[in-house]
Amino acid sequence: xxxxxxxxxxxxxxxxxxxxxxxxxxxxxxxxxxxxxxxxxxxxxxxxxxxxxxxxxxxxxxxxxxxxxxxxxxxxxxxxxxxxxxxxxxxxxxxxxxxxxxxxxxxxxxxxxxxxxxxxxxxxxxxxxxxxxxxxxxxxxxxxxxxxxxxxxxxxxxxxxxxxxxxxxxxxxxxxxxxxxxxxxxxxxxxxxxxxxxxxxxxxxxxxxxxxxxxxxxxxxxxxxxxxxxxxxxxxxxxxxxxxxxxxxxxxxxxxxxxxxxxxxxxxxxxxxxxxxxxxxxxxxxxxxxxxxxxxxxxxxx
Amino acid sequence: xxxxxxxxxxxxxxxxxxxxxxxxxxxxxxxxxxxxxxxxxxxxxxxxxxxxxxxxxxxxxxxxxxxxxxxxxxxxxxxxxxxxxxxxxxxxxxxxxxxxxxxxxxxxxxxxxxxxxxxxxxxxxxxxxxxxxxxxxxxxxxxxxxxxxxxxxxxxxxxxxxxxxxxxxxxxxxxxxxxxxxxxxxxxxxxxxxxxxxxxxxxxxxxxxxxxxxxxxxxxxxxxxxxxxxxxxxxxxxxxxxxxxxxxxxxxxxxxxxxxxxxxxxxxxxxxxxxxxxxxxxxxxxxxxxxxxxxxxxxxxxxxxxxxxxxxxxxxxxxxxxxxxxxxxxxxxxxxxxxxxxxxxxxxxxxxxxxxxxxxxxxxxxxxxxxxxxxxxxxxxxxxxxxxxxxxxxxxxxxxxxxxxxxxxxxxxxxxxxxxxxxxxxxxxxxxxxxxxxxxxxxxxxxxxxxxxxxxxxxxxxxxxxxxxxxxxxxxxxxxxxxxxxxxxxxxxxxxxxxxxxxxxxxxxxxxxxxxxxxxxxxxxxxx
Numbered sequence: 001x002x003x004x005x006x007x008x009x010x011x012x013x014x015x016x017x018x019x020x021x022x023x024x025x026x027x028x029x030x031x032x033x034x035x036x037x038x039x040x041x042x043x044x045x046x047x048x049x050x051x052x053x054x055x056x057x058x059x060x061x062x063x064x065x066x067x068x069x070x071x072x073x074x075x076x077x078x079x080x081x082x083x084x085x086x087x088x089x090x091x092x093x094x095x096x097x098x099x100x101x102x103x104x105x106x107x108x109x110x111x112x113x114x115x116x117x118x119x120x121x122x123x124x125x126x127x128x129x130x131x132x133x134x135x136x137x138x139x140x141x142x143x144x145x146x147x148x149x150x151x152x153x154x155x156x157x158x159x160x161x162x163x164x165x166x167x168x169x170x171x172x173x174x175x176x177x178x179x180x181x182x183x184x185x186x187x188x189x190x191x192x193x194x195x196x197x198x199x200x201x202x203x204x205x206x207x208x209x210x211x212x213x214x215x216x217x218x219x220x221x222x223x224x225x226x227x228x229x230x231x232x233x234x235x236x237x238x239x240x241x242x243x244x245x246x247x248x249x250x251x252x253x254x255x256x257x258x259x260x261x262x263x264x265x266x267x268x269x270x271x272x273x274x275x276x277x278x279x280x281x282x283x284x285x286x287x288x289x290x291x292x293x294x295x296x297x298x299x300x301x302x
Numbered sequence: 303x304x305x306x307x308x309x310x311x312x313x314x315x316x317x318x319x320x321x322x323x324x325x326x327x328x329x330x331x332x333x334x335x336x337x338x339x340x341x342x343x344x345x346x347x348x349x350x351x352x353x354x355x356x357x358x359x360x361x362x363x364x365x366x367x368x369x370x371x372x373x374x375x376x377x378x379x380x381x382x383x384x385x386x387x388x389x390x391x392x393x394x395x396x397x398x399x400x401x402x403x404x405x406x407x408x409x410x411x412x413x414x415x416x417x418x419x420x421x422x423x424x425x426x427x428x429x430x431x432x433x434x435x436x437x438x439x440x441x442x443x444x445x446x447x448x449x450x451x452x453x454x455x456x457x458x459x460x461x462x463x464x465x466x467x468x469x470x471x472x473x474x475x476x477x478x479x480x481x482x483x484x485x486x487x488x489x490x491x492x493x494x495x496x497x498x499x500x501x502x503x504x505x506x507x508x509x510x511x512x513x514x515x516x517x518x519x520x521x522x523x524x525x526x527x528x529x530x531x532x533x534x535x536x537x538x539x540x541x542x543x544x545x546x547x548x549x550x551x552x553x554x555x556x557x558x559x560x561x562x563x564x565x566x567x568x569x570x571x572x573x574x575x576x577x578x579x580x581x582x583x584x585x586x587x588x589x590x591x592x593x594x595x596x597x598x599x600x601x602x603x604x605x606x607x608x609x610x611x612x613x614x615x616x617x618x619x620x621x622x623x624x625x626x627x628x629x630x631x632x633x634x635x636x637x638x639x640x641x642x643x644x645x646x647x648x649x650x651x652x653x654x655x656x657x658x659x660x661x662x663x664x665x666x667x668x669x670x671x672x673x674x675x676x677x678x679x680x681x682x683x684x685x686x687x688x689x690x691x692x693x694x695x696x697x698x699x700x701x702x703x704x705x706x707x708x709x710x711x712x713x714x715x716x717x718x719x720x721x722x723x724x725x726x727x728x729x730x731x732x733x734x735x736x737x738x739x740x741x742x743x744x745x746x747x748x749x750x751x752x753x754x755x756x757x758x759x760x761x762x763x764x765x766x767x768x769x770x771x772x773x774x775x776x777x778x779x780x781x782x783x784x785x786x787x788x789x790x791x792x793x794x795x796x797x798x799x800x801x802x803x804x805x806x807x808x809x810x811x812x813x814x815x816x817x818x819x820x821x822x823x824x825x826x827x828x829x830x
Contacts, residue, residue: 027705031713033349034435035357036752037731037740041441046433077349078510079432079493088510144541151549159545160537162512250537252511259538260347260511265705 003289007282014278015067015271019060022267028052029076029265050076063271072275073268077261082272085257090276092162093253096245097238099173104180105231111181112188112227113220116196127185134182139241143175143248160250172249176241180234187230191223198222224295232288236281334813334828340529342824343543343552347511347536352494353477354426355433359731360556362474363821364534367516368409369477369499372400372419373468379580379634379733379818381468385414385478385500395463395773402454406523408480409504416456420448421481423458425491432493435475438464438736463771465778466734469636473731502527502825511536528828547572547806554814554824556805560677563621566806576623577803577816580632581729582738583624583675585610585668585685585796587722590756594722596661603793605659607645609652609692615684616799619677624799630738630789632800634818637735637769637782641790645797652692668698670725671707676801682725685796699725715748716756726754727801731819735782739766742789755794762788 030047047053051062066073072082108131115127150171151159157171158164195201196219204218243255254273261269293299348361353369356362372386386400406414425431427440439445443464449457460467470476483498484491496505502522506515514534518527535552537543540559544566546552558566558574567574587606591598616624628640656662666689670682682699689696702710711724730737740746743766746753762785769781790797805822807814812830815823 025706026702026709028709028713029705031708032705033357033433036708036712036726037729037737038357038435039437039441040750042435042437045429046435049429049432079350079352079355080495085510144539147542147545151551152545155549159549159551160539160542161535161546161551162509163535248539248542250512250535250539250542252509252536256347256511256538263703263705264349 003286007286010282011275011278015064015275016060018271018274019063019267022265022270023056023059025265027265029267032264033076072272075261075266075269077264077266077269082268085269086254086272086276089252089254089257092251093239093242093246093255096169096172096176096242096251096253097235099169100177100238101180101231101235103173103177104184104234107177108181108184109188109220109227112185113192113215115185115189116192117215119193124189128189131182131185131189134178135186136182137178139175139179139244140248142178143171143245146171146175147248160248162250162252172245172251175248176238176245179241180237183234184227184230188223188227191226192219195219195223221295225292228288228291228295232284232291235284239277239280334528334826335830337529337827337829339531339533340554340811340824340827341533341535341546341552343535343537343546343555345536345538345540345543345557347538348514350433350493350495351497351505351508351514352432353422353474353479353497353499354431354494355435356474357435359820363823364514364516365474365477365497366501366821366823367503367532367825368497368501368505369474369479370501371472371474371477372402373471375472375733375817375819377578377815377817379636381472385419389468391773395771396460398458398460398467399451400456400458402456403523404454406500407521408483408498408500409519409521410480410483410486410498412480412482414478414500415453416450417453418478418481419456420450422478423448423476425479425484426475430492437473437475437731438466438470439473439476463773465770465772466636466732466736469732469734472733503532506531525826527825532824532827544806547808550808553811554805554807554822554827556822557676558804558806560621560623563623563804571809573807573809573811575805575807575814575816575822577805577820577822578634578818579729579801579803579816579820580634580733580818581675581727581801581803581820582627582630582632583678583681583725583727583798583801584627585682585798586724586726586754587794587796588716588719588756589794590716590758592716592719592756594664594666596659596664597666597722599659599661600792601655601659602661602664603796604645604791605652605655605661605692606689606796607793608648608655609694610685610688610796610798611647612645612798613647615681619680619684620799620801621677623676623802623804625802626799627797629786630742630795630797631730631735631786632738632818635730635733635735635738636775637738637779637786639779639783639786641787643790645793649688649692656692656694663693663695665695665697666722667720668696668700668723669707669711669721670699670701671704672701674704674707675725675727676804678725678727681798685723685725685798699723712752712754713748714754719756723796724754729820733818735786736766736770739769739782739785742766742785742794757789757792757794759788759792 030043034043075085111127115124118124147159150157162168204214246253246255258273344360353365370385374382374384376382385403387403389400391398426436443462446459446461451457480498488495502519503516504519506517508514516532518530543555544558547555587603596602612626670679672679679701686696686699742757744758744763747756765781765785769778772778803820810830814827
């Protein structure tokens with residue numbers, strides 16, 4: 001409960017910083033929306049409609065006032081409530097991030113365990129190499145290469161969009177997952193190597209436990225703590241990475257909304273999206289902390 | 303796999319010619335063929351589908367499929383009747399009476415009549431309509447009021463004489479909507495999200511940032527559309543749009559990656575169309591010389607024009623997607639005339655002119671936006687290279703995103719300007735020189751407008767004002783032409799080119815047409 005209360009000033013701080021940052025950015029939303037060829041009269045009327053003629057502090061107070069009853073305001077770009085703008089996009093980003101994280105955990109942890117058990121073998125070298133490759137590939141380049149291969153040449157997956165059912169998510173999920181997979185694999189490998197050298201593993205082997213049982217139940221279980229930490233942090237990376245991935249693959253998620261909104265200086269939507277991302281990040285950290293206690297019963301939160 | 307399924311279905315339909323089942327499309331073997339679904343990949347997610355709030359051509363062309371204006375333009379940019387069959391101007395030039403087309407219905411079944419016209423225009427002019435953009439139709443000089451004469455006649459009274467008035471009515475903002483539809487949720491009187499008009503298509507569905515679906519209006523008053531459904535897919539990344547068209551995920555795409563155009567042109571399964579555009583691209587010169595005083599001299603500005611090889615830039619940086627300017631406006635505008643002289647690339651002449659003006663080696667600061675126009679920043683870099691060849695000390699070009707650019711470099715009064723040269727494009731939406739001359743009219747110097755060259759010539763101002771209010775088209779043409787000749791000679795810009803607006807279709811689609819206002823109209827597309 002105390003941890004939840006601590007989150008409130010954090011969110012307030014985030015809200016304030018975002019509010020300030022957006023308004024410090026050069027660019028007048030009314031001029032951007034009206035376009036350069038518009039008349040000055042149109043621009044003035046739009047500025048007035050959007051409440052941008054109010055003094056700075058008044059805009060801030062009304063922003064906080066609305067926020068206190070969960071009203072994020074009206075999108076400057078579309079005129080729709082910000083809440084509605086965000087929540088039509090959340091399912092897409094949530095799906096993408098969740099599938100990517102699942103992929104990254106499955107492949108990353110498996111590869112890490114394999115690499116650790118066959119230390120310095122060809123397998124280990126190629127997995128470790130692959131992990132470095134994955135973690136350092138630019139998303140943009142990789143995404144376009146995958147599109148050219150699977151959509152244009154092989155024609156087995158769609159190049160972009162969300163309209164072709166479950167197969168639509170395959171390429172964006174793989175692209176988004178690659179970075180995290182690499183990181184998780186490397187973390188798993190080093191955590192496992194540390195644990196595998198310890199006495200209790202030797203004891204387990206000595207008492208005749210099956211090889212996989214030793215690996216999973218004894219070694220991996222004890223190596224989990226740093227792995228869980230990395231996974232928790234990766235969720236934030238995934239949400240951020242979604243901005244690029246969603247743009248390349250025309251995936252209608254929150255990341256795209258953020259890009260479009262910054263491009264048109266849609267202050268209320270940018271504020272809303274950043275707040276939402278902060279809330280998710282805080283929530284994920286909380287869940288990660290709780291998972292620690294589950295993974296390692298010695299950890300208790302009073 | 304749905305894309306390929308539909309493509310196969312469309313092919314099957316072609317094989318069995320009697321596929322126009324139930325629909326209104328009667329087809330003959332020679333006429334346009336009936337199709338199922340056309341998929342169009344565009345780069346931006348329309349901010350609004352409310353006709354009154356339109357600001358971008360790509361969003362407007364979607365709205366145009368559902369709602370229609372009284373007057374429209376043809377492929378050459380000439381005025382053409384649409385919902386009005388004819389119009390008369392009073393002798394004092396202040397009132398216009400439109401005769402409306404008979405037996406037209408909105409897609410919700412309501413009749414199209416003079417009341418609907420008044421309602422739509424009043425709504426456009428109302429300060430309560432969210433983000434309405436009446437432009438010159440509103441404000442201190444535009445429409446004063448609209449009167450219903452009878453069911454099929456409507457009278458517009460203007461506040462001042464406004465020569466391009468009828469042309470301005472071709473803009474999507476003045477489209478006529480069904481009055482009852484603004485109260486049908488999710489529409490609100492101040493904001494329409496599902497427009498109901500008289501157009502050949504009806505709103506189907508929309509998923510934000512993903513797609514907009516339009517269904518053919520079976521009761522359309524004119525020639526009916528050939529595709530039952532058109533889906534506009536929102537795909538921000540040009541390379542992905544290209545992949546979609548190549549892989550069958552889309553039939554039409556807008557703005558391919560510039561550097562891929564030559565390869566696309568050689569692909570026989572695709573058609574690259576370099577659509578017309580009235581957008582001029584230029585390097586705006588700070589003519590008041592608030593940073594570099596030497597730029598106050600016309601000879602110096604002319605020298606800059608001679609120093610830049612426009613033809614080479616069009617060929618190598620624009621991949622052929624432009625035509626050089628021979629006037630301070632594009633050829634498709636009313637009021638255009640070729641000015642007679644040219645600024646052919648002549649580096650020796652440029653150098654000697656700079657020398658003579660005492661401007662050899664002068665320092666100029668240059669900026670350009672990134673991602674606003676085709677190859678914008680790359681073109682600015684090329685221009686900077688030519689200016690350096692002419693001996694100038696060019697600082698930049700620096701670049702920013704568009705919103706920053708607008709407020710930091712464009713919408714800036716002369717006293718606060720920090721730059722000498724800035725790349726800008728200008729595209730008059732209703733194809734009249736009046737709007738191009740907003741760029742040379744000193745009453746529009748920021749913050750009153752975006753006349754960023756700060757060019758000020760009382761003689762030109764007078765000509766512009768006369769032509770803007772003129773009632774005789776021939777005289778207006780002559781006035782704009784005279785003004786253009788002076789502007790060209792005094793060179794407030796480095797005149798670069800008239801941009802083309804490229805789009806690509808598969809060979810299976812025909813009759814996607816580019817208009818000079820940068821719309822690529824898919825409404826009348828049909829299977830090839």
